[in-house]
Amino acid sequence: MVAQACRVWPYDASLALAAVAYPMPGSDRIGERQLRLVVAMLGAEDARLLAVHETDLAEDAAFALTGDGLLLDTARYDLAKGVRAFGVVLRSAAPGPSCPDGRANDEMTLYVREGETLRPVFTSNLDFWARVEGEPCSWAPGQRLVTEEARFTIAVQPTAHHGFADLRVQSNVARTETVTGSDRETSSQRRDSRVLRYDGSRYDTSALQNGFFWTQAPSDE
DSSP states (O other), rough: EEEEHHHHHOOTEEEEEEEEEEEEETSSTTTEEEEEEEEEEEEEOOOEEEEEOOOOEEEESSSOOOOEEEEEOOOOOOTTTOOOOOOOOOOOOOOOSSOEEEEEEEEEEEEEEEETTEEEEEEEEEEEEEEOOOOTTTTOOTTTEEEEEEEEEEEEEEEETEEEEEEEEEEEEEEEEEETSSEEEEEEEEEEEEOOOSSSSSSOOOGGGGGTGGGOOOOOO
């Protein structure tokens, strides 16, 4: 196993959730492996397989999985009567480029059970960082560097489309400004959000603009 996570389903003690990732044959170098991710719902007492979803993951310079890279999110994602989703988070340990313009991590997918299948209905990264102004790796005196880091939270809304509740994705943004060669640092906080609607098969995440909607003007939505 490359990574694994499991826990009893807190809303039904007879069920357990599990997520495991393992390398495919012939790939064993971290950062270059082909992985198989298996997400499952099991009987808590007998480990009987009740529902499953499998997908392939490819590691690269921006994504690598280590032992603590799988997390289960069992918050109250009540999407419809009798339908409660749960989340699986992939946390990358890849170092990425040394002077990036932006990066994202903690990709979360929400799953719902449909018989013997776990169906993904939502996927987005939850953690973002972006360079707004300046060069992070420049040591030129007096250079102004502005960066923003955001963390997403997800709330279920009372409104619904195509049978599933709308989701409000809120971005909690921290903006930091520094000047090279100076101890001066200023920071500020702001929030922005978008409401996502279910289109009959998945939640439409286009409103998130690849995760960086928070770099735009605040929304009144």
